[in-house]
Amino acid sequence: MRQTLTIATASINTTPLDLDGNLALIRAAVADAVQQQADVLLLPELALTGYGCEDMFFSADWVSGVPAYLSQLAETLPPSMMVAVGFPLLITGGQVFNAVALLSQYQVHGVVCKQHLARNGIHYEPRWFTPWPAGEVMTLELAGQHVPVGDIVFEVEGIRLGFEICEDSWVASRPGRSLYERQVDVIMNPSASHFALGKQKVRRQFVCEGSRAYGAVYVYTNLLGCEAGRAVYDGDAMIASNGELVMSSDRLSFAPWRVQSATVDIGLNRSQRMISSQRLQPAEQRGIVIVPFDWQEEDYHRALSPQTTFADEDPHAAACRAIALGLWDWQRKTYTSGYALSLSGGADSALCGTLVWFAQVQAVLTLGEEAYAQTLAQGRINVALRGDKPLLAWIHDDVMPNVLTTVYQGSAHSGNVTRNAAAGLADEMGALHYDWSIAELVAGYLKLVNDLTPDDPMTWERDDLALQNIQARVRSPGIWLIANRQNKLLMATSNLSEASVGYCTMDGDTSGVLSPIGGVSKSRVLQINRYIMEQGIPLQDSPDLPRLALAAMEAIVNQAPTAELRPVEQTDEADLMPYPVMDAIRRINQTQNVTPKGVLQVLLRGEYAQMYSKEQLVAWIKRYFGLYCRNQWKRERIAASFHIEADSADPKTYRRFPILANQLKRELAEMEAFARQL
Known part of the structure; x- marks a missing residue:
C-alpha cells in the first residue's frame, strides 16, 4: 500500500451550460496536475456543467447528455491519475441528483451523491435536486458502463477515498462520521460555496476539524469566478493532514483555472484513528467499492508538504x-x-x-x-x-x-x-x-x-x-x-x-x-x-x-x-439615519431573522445604546422598517449584483419579502410597547 499520496485540487472558472468550454478547462487542469505528479485530482461541485444552470437542471434532454462528457474526459486521462468531477446525475424516469464521479483512464468507477442540499442564503438546491438517502447504493448504466451509485467509498490498493459534497460538511449530521466508521483515508469535498466576507474562516475550521476528528486527509476545492452573474466563487482550496493545514490557496484569482497540490502521509492519519476514543466497528463495511487501479510507484524521496500558515482575511x-x-x-x-x-x-x-x-x-x-x-x-x-x-x-x-x-x-x-x-x-x-x-x-x-x-x-x-x-x-x-x-x-x-x-x-x-x-x-x-x-x-x-x-x-x-x-x-x-446604525439594523434583521422588537433588543446590548437614546433607536428602527416594507417593489427591479457581505438585498437569490404587506404594523407596535416598559 502507498504510504503517501500527492493530491491536487483544481479551482476552475466555469460557465453554466458550457459543457465544451468547461471540459476544456478541466482538461487544462488535469494537465497541470500531471505536471505536479498528482495521484488524485479533485475538481469542484458540478464542474462539468457549471453550478448555476438554474431550471435547465429540469431539462431531461440536456441533463441526460452530460454522462457522455464524463466518457470524453475519462478517455483522455493519464493512466496513473484518478480524477473526481462534479456533475448532475439524472436517473432515467426519476429525479436529478447532485453528484461526483471518480474517474480514471477509460473508466467511471462510481458516483457519490450529495445527501444534504443547500437551501439557505442564496442557495435553492432542493428546487432541482433530490437528496440521496444515507446508506443506499444502487447500480446504474452510465456512459456505457455499469456503475455503483450512492453512499459509497472507494478502495484503491488499500487506500479508501470518500466524499462530502459542499453542504454535506456544513451540517451537524455530516457524512464524515459514516466515512470515519468505514475507515476512509482521504475525504474529498468538491464545493460551489459562494464568496461572502468571513466565510473562509468557517471553511478552514471544518476542513481541519474533519481531518483531526476523522483521522483522514481532508481535501477541499471550490469553484472560481462569477459563474452565472451574481454569486462570485473564490476558488478557495485547502488540504489538511493530521488536523493541520498543509495547503491553502490564494483566493479570487483571475486565472481561468488554478491547480495546487500537497503530498500527505496516509499512515500518519491512520495512527490518529488507532488512538481515537470513538470505537471503529470492524463489520462497518457497507458501500465499499474495490477499484482496479494501480497507483504510480511511490517516490520515497518526495518531501511531505509542511504545515502552512493561514492569513486572516483583509x-x-x-x-x-x-x-x-x-x-x-x-x-x-x-x-x-x-x-x-x-x-x-x-x-x-x-x-x-x-x-x-x-x-x-x-x-x-x-x-x-x-x-x-x-x-x-x-x-x-x-x-x-x-x-x-x-x-x-x-x-x-x-x-x-x-x-x-x-x-x-x-x-x-x-x-x-x-x-x-x-x-x-x-x-x-x-x-x-x-x-x-x-x-x-x-x-x-x-x-x-x-x-x-x-x-x-x-x-x-x-x-x-x-x-x-x-x-x-x-x-x-x-x-x-x-x-x-x-x-x-x-x-x-x-x-x-x-x-x-x-x-x-x-x-x-x-x-x-x-x-x-x-x-x-x-x-x-x-x-x-x-x-x-x-x-x-x-x-x-x-x-x-x-x-x-x-x-x-x-x-x-x-x-x-x-x-x-x-x-x-x-x-x-x-435623509435616513447614520449609515453604521442603518447597516446594523439591516444586518440583524436579515441574518438573525428577528422582528423589530428583536432588532431593538440586540441594539440595546451593543455600542449604539451607549451612543444614542432608546427613543432615538426606536425611531430609527421604525424608519428602517417603514422604508423596507414600502419598497420591496424597488428591490425586485434592482440590477443584478454580487453577493459580498453576509446578507443581501437581492430578492431573487437571498431575501424574499412580499411586495404588498401590512407594513409590519403589529410588530412595530410590539417594539414600541416593549421600549416603553424599559
Whole structure:
C-alpha cells in the first residue's frame, strides 16, 4: 500500500451550460496536475456543467447528455491519475441528483451523491435536486458502463477515498462520521460555496476539524469566478493532514483555472484513528467499492508538504477582489467593450469605476499581456501591446479609454466639489470622461408638466420627491445611449444599505445592467474608498507592484455623501439615519431573522445604546422598517449584483419579502410597547 499520496485540487472558472468550454478547462487542469505528479485530482461541485444552470437542471434532454462528457474526459486521462468531477446525475424516469464521479483512464468507477442540499442564503438546491438517502447504493448504466451509485467509498490498493459534497460538511449530521466508521483515508469535498466576507474562516475550521476528528486527509476545492452573474466563487482550496493545514490557496484569482497540490502521509492519519476514543466497528463495511487501479510507484524521496500558515482575511481587499473578478467575468463572458458609468463624484460611483480599473490591471498581471489583449479583442477592443511602456501607463493611455467611459451629469444643484472629484478620478484611471449638464432637460420636463396645470406649478414645498426624482431619471437615457453605442455594460451604483430601504430612484441611479456594489453596505463603501486612498488594493502575481492606490480618491473621501438633488444642502444620512446604525439594523434583521422588537433588543446590548437614546433607536428602527416594507417593489427591479457581505438585498437569490404587506404594523407596535416598559 502507498504510504503517501500527492493530491491536487483544481479551482476552475466555469460557465453554466458550457459543457465544451468547461471540459476544456478541466482538461487544462488535469494537465497541470500531471505536471505536479498528482495521484488524485479533485475538481469542484458540478464542474462539468457549471453550478448555476438554474431550471435547465429540469431539462431531461440536456441533463441526460452530460454522462457522455464524463466518457470524453475519462478517455483522455493519464493512466496513473484518478480524477473526481462534479456533475448532475439524472436517473432515467426519476429525479436529478447532485453528484461526483471518480474517474480514471477509460473508466467511471462510481458516483457519490450529495445527501444534504443547500437551501439557505442564496442557495435553492432542493428546487432541482433530490437528496440521496444515507446508506443506499444502487447500480446504474452510465456512459456505457455499469456503475455503483450512492453512499459509497472507494478502495484503491488499500487506500479508501470518500466524499462530502459542499453542504454535506456544513451540517451537524455530516457524512464524515459514516466515512470515519468505514475507515476512509482521504475525504474529498468538491464545493460551489459562494464568496461572502468571513466565510473562509468557517471553511478552514471544518476542513481541519474533519481531518483531526476523522483521522483522514481532508481535501477541499471550490469553484472560481462569477459563474452565472451574481454569486462570485473564490476558488478557495485547502488540504489538511493530521488536523493541520498543509495547503491553502490564494483566493479570487483571475486565472481561468488554478491547480495546487500537497503530498500527505496516509499512515500518519491512520495512527490518529488507532488512538481515537470513538470505537471503529470492524463489520462497518457497507458501500465499499474495490477499484482496479494501480497507483504510480511511490517516490520515497518526495518531501511531505509542511504545515502552512493561514492569513486572516483583509475584508476590504477581499471585497474589492471579489467585485473586480465579477466585473472582469461579466466583461469577458458577455463579449462587451467594458463599462459605462455615470460618475457623480460621490462614493458609490467612484468605487464602481475604481474596481473596473483594478480589474484590468489584475487581469493583465495574471493572464499576461497577450491573453489579456485577446480577451479584449473578443469584446471589440483592440489595443497594441505595450512594448517598453510601463504597465500602468499602458493601462492608463491605451486600455482604460476603451474600457471605461464616464460622464459627470451636473444639475442646477451640483457643485464644483463633485465635478472636480469626478474629473480627477477619471483622469488618474485613464477613463474616457465627459461632462454635461442635465439642467435644460430637467427644465423641459418641468415645463411639460407645469403647462398641464399653469395655475398650480410644481414647488419644492409640495413636490420635493418628484422634483428630486426627475433629476435622477433624466440622467439615465444619455448614459444608456453611450453604453449602447459603445457596446458597453451600464453600471448602476446602488449599494446594499440604500437598496435595502429603497433610497434610490428607479430608472435613475438604479439604471443599469449590473450593480457592482449592490452587495456592499454604505459603511463599507466609505471605508473601502479610504482604504484605496491610504493603502491600496493588494495585487496577485505582481512582485514589482504589490498594491494599487488612487490619490484622486481623497476628493471623494473628504465629502459627506449627498445626492445633490435639492436646492438646499442635502446629505444622505440626514435623509435616513447614520449609515453604521442603518447597516446594523439591516444586518440583524436579515441574518438573525428577528422582528423589530428583536432588532431593538440586540441594539440595546451593543455600542449604539451607549451612543444614542432608546427613543432615538426606536425611531430609527421604525424608519428602517417603514422604508423596507414600502419598497420591496424597488428591490425586485434592482440590477443584478454580487453577493459580498453576509446578507443581501437581492430578492431573487437571498431575501424574499412580499411586495404588498401590512407594513409590519403589529410588530412595530410590539417594539414600541416593549421600549416603553424599559
